[in-house]
Amino acid sequence: MENSFQILVKGLVQGVGFRPFIYKVATSFSLRGTVENRNDGVKIILQGDSNSLKDFLDILNTQSPPASHITSVKVDTIQHDVFYDFRILKSRNVSDEITMVSPDIGVCNDCLTDMIVQEPRINYPFTNCTNCGPRFTIIEQLPYDRPNTTMQKFEMCSFCKNEYEDVQNRRFHAQPVACKNCGPHYTLHHEEGEINDQEDIITRMSSFLSEGKIIAVKGLGGFFLACDATNAEAVGRLRSIKKREGKPFAVMFADINAVRKYASVSISEENALRSWKRPIVLVKSKGKLAHDVSMDFPTIGAMLPYMPFHYLLFDNIEIDALVLTSGNLSDEPILIHNNVALETFLPICDAVLTYNRKIQNRVDDSLLQLVLGKEMLLRRSRGFVPAPIILDLNVDGIMAVGAELVNCFCMGKSNQAILSQHIGDLKNLETYEFFSESISRYKKLFRIEPELVVADMHPEYLSTKYAIETNLPILQVQHHHAHIVSVMAEHKLDEKVIGIAFDGVGYGDDGKIWGGEFLVCNIDSYKRETFFDYQAMPGGDQATMNPWRMAISYLYGVYGRKLLDLKLPFMKEVDPNTLEMVIQMMEKKINCPLTSSAGRLFDAVAALTGLCTRSTFHAEAPMRLESLINEDITESYAYSLKETIVLKPMIKEIVYDLQNSIPVSTISAKFHNTIIQITLEVSEKLRKKIALNKVVLSGGTFQNKYILQRMLTELAARNFEVYINEKVPCNDGGIALGQLAIAAKRKL
Ligand code: ZN
Ligand code: ZN
Ligand code: FE
Numbered sequence: 220m221e222n223s224f225q226i227l228v229k230g231l232v233q234g235v236g237f238r239p240f241i242y243k244v245a246t247s248f249s250l251r252g253t254v255e256n257r258n259d260g261v262k263i264i265l266q267g268d269s270n271s272l273k274d275f276l277d278i279l280n281t282q283s284p285p286a287s288h289i290t291s292v293k294v295d296t297i298q299h300d301v302f303y304d305f306r307i308l309k310s311r312n313v314s315d316e317i318t319m320v321s322p323d324i325g326v327c328n329d330c331l332t333d334m335i336v337q338e339p340r341i342n343y344p345f346t347n348c349t350n351c352g353p354r355f356t357i358i359e360q361l362p363y364d365r366p367n368t369t370m371q372k373f374e375m376c377s378f379c380k381n382e383y384e385d386v387q388n389r390r391f392h393a394q395p396v397a398c399k400n401c402g403p404h405y406t407l408h409h410e411e412g413e414i415n416d417q418e419d420i421i422t423r424m425s426s427f428l429s430e431g432k433i434i435a436v437k438g439l440g441g442f443f444l445a446c447d448a449t450n451a452e453a454v455g456r457l458r459s460i461k462k463r464e465g466k467p468f469a470v471m472f473a474d475i476n477a478v479r480k481y482a483s484v485s486i487s488e489e490n491a492l493r494s495w496k497r498p499i500v501l502v503k504s505k506g507k508l509a510h511d512v513s514m515d516f517p518t519i520g521a522m523l524p525y526m527p528f529h530y531l532l533f534d535n536i537e538i539d540a541l542v543l544t545s546g547n548l549s550d551e552p553i554l555i556h557n558n559v560a561l562e563t564f565l566p567i568c569d570a571v572l573t574y575n576r577k578i579q580n581r582v583d584d585s586l587l588q589l590v591l592g593k594e595m596l597l598r599r600s601r602g603f604v605p606a607p608i609i610l611d612l613n614v615d616g617i618m619a620v621g622a623e624l625v626n627c628f629c630m631g632k633s634n635q636a637i638l639s640q641h642i643g644d645l646k647n648l649e650t651y652e653f654f655s656e657s658i659s660r661y662k663k664l665f666r667i668e669p670e671l672v673v674a675d676m677h678p679e680y681l682s683t684k685y686a687i688e689t690n691l692p693i694l695q696v697q698h699h700h701a702h703i704v705s706v707m708a709e710h711k712l713d714e715k716v717i718g719i720a721f722d723g724v725g726y727g728d729d730g731k732i733w734g735g736e737f738l739v740c741n742i743d744s745y746k747r748e749t750f751f752d753y754q755a756m757p758g759g760d761q762a763t764m765n766p767w768r769m770a771i772s773y774l775y776g777v778y779g780r781k782l783l784d785l786k787l788p789f790m791k792e793v794d795p796n797t798l799e800m801v802i803q804m805m806e807k808k809i810n811c812p813l814t815s816s817a818g819r820l821f822d823a824v825a826a827l828t829g830l831c832t833r834s835t836f837h838a839e840a841p842m843r844l845e846s847l848i849n850e851d852i853t854e855s856y857a858y859s860l861k862e863t864i865v866l867k868p869m870i871k872e873i874v875y876d877l878q879n880s881i882p883v884s885t886i887s888a889k890f891h892n893t894i895i896q897i898t899l900e901v902s903e904k905l906r907k908k909i910a911l912n913k914v915v916l917s918g919g920t921f922q923n924k925y926i927l928q929r930m931l932t933e934l935a936a937r938n939f940e941v942y943i944n945e946k947v948p949c950n951d952g953g954i955a956l957g958q959l960a961i962a963a964k965r966k967l
Contacts (some may be wrong), residue, residue, distance in 0.1 A: 221266050223252065223299040228279070229260040230290035231606055234321040234363040236349030237261055237287050238307050239391040244278050251302035255309075256362055258666075266302050284350055286324045286495055290609055307386060320355055320363065320664070322602050323439050323582070325497040325525035327351035329389060334527060339378060339399040344417065344528040345574075349393040351495070355605055356440045356580050357395060360664060365394045369577040376401035403576040405437075405528070408561060409569065424572065425536040432569035433457050435546050435560055439526060440582030440601050440640075441553035442546030442560045444568065445471075447538045454509040454542060460567050461544065464835035467513040468544040469499045469520040469584060471529065477539035481507050482519050487592045496602030497525035498585040512542060516846050520586060545583055550647040555581045580660070581653065582640045590927055590943070597922055597948050599627070600640040605661075607635035608946055608956065611711045612742075612963040618658070618669035618691075619958035620682040622698065622951035624723075624837065626654055628682075629955035630667045636708070636959055637665055641952055645681040655685065673962040675701070675954070677726035696961045698725025698954070699736045700745045702917040705957035706949075707742055710942050712913065715741045717905050719898060721817035721926075722918030723838075723951075724763070732756065734816025734918070735864070737901050739909055743964040748905060751820060752776075752863045755811035757801045766822035766840040767793050767832040768801055773823045774874070775805050777867050787877055789829040817894075817920045820866070824890050827873055828883045838919065844887050845923050852888035855896045860904070869893055895929050902939060913940045917957075919950040 228237075233256055241254045241263055250267040265272060276292070283289060327350045333340045340346045347353070357368040365371060375383060379398050382390040390396045397403060399417075407414040407423055414420050427434055431453035433446045444461065446453040448470045457468070472478045475489060482502040484492070491500045499520040504513055513519055522543070524530050533539070545553045546560065554560045555578040564571045586598040596603065614631025621628045626642040639657055643650040662668065673694045674686035686693050702725075703718030718738040727733035727747075735751030755772045756762040762769055767789060774782035780802060783790075790798065804811055818841065825831040825840035830847065834840050857868035869890070876886050902914055914934055921927045921943065934941045947953030 226263040231288040231319040235287040236284040435564035435571040448540040451509040454511040466836040471543040473533040473539040501588040604640040614963040616670040619955040621955035623680040625951040627952040673958040701957035708960040716913040720918040721920035723818035732814035750815040753813040766826035769823035770826035849884035855892035
């Protein structure tokens with residue numbers, strides 16, 4: 220027996236080159252012992268002098284592999300049989316706890332070099348190592364070992380096996396290790412047949428893309444549709460294939476220089492683009508791509524190559540910008556199965572590129588924007604999922620099912636919130652299946668058996684109905700309270716705050732539709748302090764799809780039927796009979812639910828100004844309104860603060876501006892400034908009344924960068940401490956985290 224140190228490391232430490240790293244460090248200090256992957260983390264036993272142990276811990280804490288993330292290191296002194304060397308032990312199931320499953324990691328520079336110099340990996344498009352490659356997309360169950368992944372059917376050749384077993388090698392225990400001789404390969408399907416030779420595939424793809432053709436390409440987490448982003452005809456055709464009228468397409472650029480050629484990028488945007496997570500980053504367009512890529516929006520959703528194949532492709536074509544949009548038709552989830560993709564895309568695209576490794580878990584590309592230099596996630600998927608968010612709360616055994624339109628669910632394991640990838644709109648049948656299937660998978664993968672389920676208060680949400688059908692004890696929470704708490708959970712705030720939720724629509728506890736709310740709340744309860752005056756939503760969901768209806772509603776609130784005399788230009792776009800019907804609906808109060816929604820208010824102003832009378836995709840109207848702001852305008856409109864926030868004076872002034880041909884860019888700026896002004900004034904009032912200094916902002920409206928940046932700056936200038944969503948989306952994709960935290964607190 221000898222005095223030994225037992226070290227338990229928790230965090231994202233599996234599948235990220237952690238054990239080989241430990242091996243290298245331990246042997247460099249002549250420490251003896253073992254390292255082992257366990258379900259609850261990585262266990263290390265060390266024998267040697269205590270100075271070496273100290274050095275070891277220093278390096279462990281400061282130089283661990285790039286994609287790893289340590290959340291805790293626990294050191295105990297134990298007695299153990301004498302070791303004569305240092306070894307990496309085989310994984311075995313140890314306890315019911317889990318360690319983190321790594322998200323997928325963009326290909327590393329060492330592997331890119333190997334693709335130039337290391338046969339049998341020269342030009343091999345599935346090259347990876349312990350520092351990079353697929354992870355979550357291929358894992359079936361824990362622990363993370365090759366037989367538990369979709370690499371199981373590929374038997375390693377002797378070359379790969381030698382690397383896999385060599386502790387000094389960068390591919391030591393790299394589960395998806397592969398080469399030309401033993402790993403997966405691509406197949407290009409086109410109308411004349413199939414191509415299997417990997418180099419021919421690249422050549423043919425290059426000529427197809429240069430000719431303006433559209434190719435469905437299998438990525439890490441699903442299929443994508445690709446075409447030359449500078450070819451107007453190709454992009455136009457892609458738009459008709461996707462049946463996606465106005466929603467911008469993401470673009471993959473050959474490298475950072477290509478990004479700079481087409482967009483203005485800040486240092487922090489470049490850093491986000493280059494990170495191993497390889498998200499789509501919203502950047503400012505220079506207007507040099509085909510118009511139909513971003514339509515009339517001034518931004519580009521940009522990303523850099525992350526699979527070896529992307530690099531091979533860009534090396535072989537003149538094109539430096541490719542549209543790479545999700546491979547789905549309208550609202551369905553992105554396709555992941557080769558046979559379905561072939562059936563769907565071969566008849567409508569020019570070719571389909573598949574490979575023969577199964578995608579186990581579907582993930583879209585993640586999307587983020589930089590706000591005052593900080594990353595703010597708008598869609599959390601590839602590269603981020605399923606890394607948990609560590610909370611200051613015990614959320615064990617709780618499952619939160621999220622909202623409906625932009626669904627994402629969340630499961631609790633001790634103090635970790637495991638958020639699902641972006642699921643989508645549950646009203647779509649295939650998406651709903653993806654939702655329920657993913658819940659089963661997460662339960663199995665992370666060994667979670669929920670004892671409590673938490674859902675939105677909305678009785679008609681399909682997620683709420685799903686939660687009821689589980690027959691588990693259920694807790695229903697208010698939508699905007701959950702939005703605010705999602706921020707509080709992220710920032711570990713457990714106190715009373717001013718919560719400002721500007722959002723689309725959410726069910727309120729008076730049965731009306733909320734969405735422009737000032738709350739005073741803590742994690743488990745809230746009080747609604749004030750809100751935007753209720754306004755009719757003629758036709759309910761019809762009003763969401765047709766912003767002109769909200770414009771008419773706001774005008775009706777001020778002018779009644781006399782609104783017709785205003786003869787505002789946008790009214791010409793509306794059928795007179797339908798317009799008359801909408802007015803009658805409001806007069807008779809038929810199918811006119813009341814809403815305080817900020818989203819609907821933005822819709823109304825976008826329609827009033829003629830920018831967007833009908834919406835072709837979610838949040839189009841507010842996006843169009845934001846895209847036109849003249850940032851030099853500092854004025855705002857009138858409003859009055861009573862028990863609620865009265866906006867009639869603003870509507871009157873907007874009408875006056877429209878009648879006096881004031882440019883829309885000015886009106887848009889004045890409107891945005893008014894919303895900011897209201898927020899500042901109400902926050903000051905609440906601070907005076909309740910002595911609170913912390914302000915939390917959440918809800919879909921805060922995807923609006925102009926509003927968010929100015930509010931952050933102005934609130935900070937008035938000495939408020941302001942918190943926003945960073946790790947989870949401020950839209951409904953982040954709501955499950957708030958639901959989970961509320962339930963954990965109320966359970967106590
Ligand atoms: Zn690598
Ligand atoms: Zn091999
Ligand atoms: Fe919402």
